[in-house]
Amino acid sequence: MADIYQSLLNSNLGKTLLNAANLPVPAELERHNQSQTSFISGNVLVGAAPGGRLSEVIIRTLSDAKGAHLQYPDASSARDEIVKAAEKAGTQITPIDANAEAARFKGLIFDATGIENTSQLRALYDFFHPVVKKIQESGRIVVIGLPPESLKNAPAQHIAQRALEGFTRSVAKEVGKKGATCQLVYVTRTAEKQAESTLRFLLSPKSAFVSAQVLRVGKAKADGEEGFNWTQPLKGKVALVTGASRGIGAAIAEVMARDGAKVVALDVPAAKEDLQKVADRLGGVAFPLDITDAQAPAAIAEKLKAEFGGVDIIVHNAGVTRDKTLAGMPEHFWDMVININLSAEERINDALLSAEAIRAGGRIVCVSSMSGVAGNFGQTNYATSKAGVIGMVDAYAPILAKNEITINAVAPGFIETAMTAAMPMVMREAGRRLNSLKQGGQPVDVAEAIAYFASPASAGLNGNTIRVCGQNLIGA
Numbered sequence: 042m043a044d045i046y047q048s049l050l051n052s053n054l055g056k057t058l059l060n061a062a063n064l065p066v067p068a069e070l071e072r073h074n075q076s077q078t079s080f081i082s083g084n085v086l087v088g089a090a091p092g093g094r095l096s097e098v099i100i101r102t103l104s105d106a107k108g109a110h111l112q113y114p115d116a117s118s119a120r121d122e123i124v125k126a127a128e129k130a131g132t133q134i135t136p137i138d139a140n141a142e143a144a145r146f147k148g149l150i151f152d153a154t155g156i157e158n159t160s161q162l163r164a165l166y167d168f169f170h171p172v173v174k175k176i177q178e179s180g181r182i183v184v185i186g187l188p189p190e191s192l193k194n195a196p197a198q199h200i201a202q203r204a205l206e207g208f209t210r211s212v213a214k215e216v217g218k219k220g221a222t223c224q225l226v227y228v229t230r231t232a233e234k235q236a237e238s239t240l241r242f243l244l245s246p247k248s249a250f251v252s253a254q255v256l257r258v259g260k261a262k263a264d265g266e267e268g269f270n271w272t273q274p275l276k277g278k279v280a281l282v283t284g285a286s287r288g289i290g291a292a293i294a295e296v297m298a299r300d301g302a303k304v305v306a307l308d309v310p311a312a313k314e315d316l317q318k319v320a321d322r323l324g325g326v327a328f329p330l331d332i333t334d335a336q337a338p339a340a341i342a343e344k345l346k347a348e349f350g351g352v353d354i355i356v357h358n359a360g361v362t363r364d365k366t367l368a369g370m371p372e373h374f375w376d377m378v379i380n381i382n383l384s385a386e387e388r389i390n391d392a393l394l395s396a397e398a399i400r401a402g403g404r405i406v407c408v409s410s411m412s413g414v415a416g417n418f419g420q421t422n423y424a425t426s427k428a429g430v431i432g433m434v435d436a437y438a439p440i441l442a443k444n445e446i447t448i449n450a451v452a453p454g455f456i457e458t459a460m461t462a463a464m465p466m467v468m469r470e471a472g473r474r475l476n477s478l479k480q481g482g483q484p485v486d487v488a489e490a491i492a493y494f495a496s497p498a499s500a501g502l503n504g505n506t507i508r509v510c511g512q513n514l515i516g517a
């Protein structure tokens with residue numbers, strides 16, 4: 042369903058009318074395109090609280106963004122570390138030009154890992170207060186901290202690090218009208234090297250509809266793969282994508298193929314024709330199958346082993362809704378939704394693991410939903426299934442880590458697909474606008490987040506659920 046409100050905005054008259062009526066005017070979000078050679082372009086201000094541990098990783102990551110002009114705040118007492126890191130990386134960094142009133146920033150990055158108590162939280166104010174208004178459209182703000190739960194013997198530091206969440210979520214609400222985003226990344230001590238894929242994703246247009254998220258980067262055995270390159274991160278990988286004939290699944294398949302993966306696109310036999318078209322377009326393989334069939338898990342494991350010697354990436358995207366209030370819900374609505382959205386995924390994981398079909402370095406990425414995070418009227422069945430998906434990620438992450446396999450989930454908010462086009466008009470319009478970015482997301486936004494988790498460079502991400510919802514105002 043076309044976003045009529047957004048189309049109105051594309052005309053000057055429409056914009057004037059909406060402004061006059063005091064209605065939200067959503068910013069046009071910048072998205073990734075293949076001609077972009079730098080994952081972030083423009084002025085990027087890098088700051089740190091004294092004692093921060095991430096300067097080197099931030100600078101090393103940004104040194105690959107050829108379009109970024111790095112600056113440091115003159116007042117920062119940690120600037121020596123940032124300048125030293127830039128010298129080491131051979132990257133140019135200049136002091137912020139305090140006189141340049143018109144200076145604007147595409148990125149603001151603050152390393153808060155050195156904050157040890159609540160009075161030191163003042164460093165956030167000192168860094169962001171003078172510059173937050175200067176964030177550009179589709180700008181990126183990232184704060185880096187230490188996971189509070191890792192600070193067992195340091196309650197003062199635990200409290201201060203936990204406080205970062207409130208700060209970042211509030212900043213996200215303040216900058217959302219510009220299409221800008223703000224996130225918090227907790228990086229475990231000694232896992233600093235693993236933070237690069239997260240910084241790249243969050244600073245790039247690939248995270249257009251991701252805001253106010255808290256990601257946790259942990260230690261990983263794998264320290265990067267030979268021949269890895271950031272433009273084709275999935276080269277040589279085999280990716281199974283369920284529900285791939287249309288909507289979000291087709292976008293996931295497309296992004297996986299763009300990033301170099303061989304895609305095995307699965308969907309119900311009734312969608313065979315569309316599925317074949319997706320597979321043909323991407324040089325992949327169509328696999329028509331109902332994932333709830335009793336034989337499906339074994340058939341999937343068998344095919345992946347026989348044709349590809351195994352699988353590297355599994356994306357559990359297939360899903361359905363059958364909405365009714367609980368009192369009016371027929372039992373088959375309940376059974377069907379739990380079975381497709383949750384139980385079938387568990388059975389497929391079990392079959393793939395027991396057949397040892399997932400290669401070391403494997404990635405399982407599941408599609409949950411904002412409903413699973415916050416619940417939704419008329420969706421007891423769906424929300425149960427999607428909260429269960431988050432549970433699956435929590436439960437499996439430590440088990441799979443032993444085999445160097447990760448599992449993470451993406452929880453989309455309102456995404457423009459056939460599923461949301463079928464919603465009643467008023468609910469659809471409310472769903473679109475009730476987020477900090479004041480618009481619905483695109484299937485590609487979900488796909489980019491999945492590709493980020495699927496990357497070999499994301500070995501340190503395990504057990505995360507990231508919302509792709511533009512900071513939906515419902516729920517956390």
Ligand SMILES: NC(=O)c1ccc[n+]([C@@H]2O[C@H](COP(=O)([O-])OP(=O)(O)OC[C@H]3O[C@@H](n4cnc5c(N)ncnc54)[C@H](O)[C@@H]3O)[C@@H](O)[C@H]2O)c1
Pocket residue numbers: 283284285286287288289290307308309312330331332333358359360361381408409410411452453454455456457458459460461
């Ligand atoms: N669109 C949104 O706003 C939104 C929001 C949150 C979560 N999601 C989730 O994203 C995923 C994709 O949603 P979408 O909007 O693209 O929906 P969609 O209905 O367009 O696509 C879902 C696909 O899954 C396939 N599928 C359903 N049952 C299957 C089965 N038994 N075996 C194999 N394939 C099956 C369907 O044929 C379809 O192609 C779903 O898991 C959905 O719950 C969507």
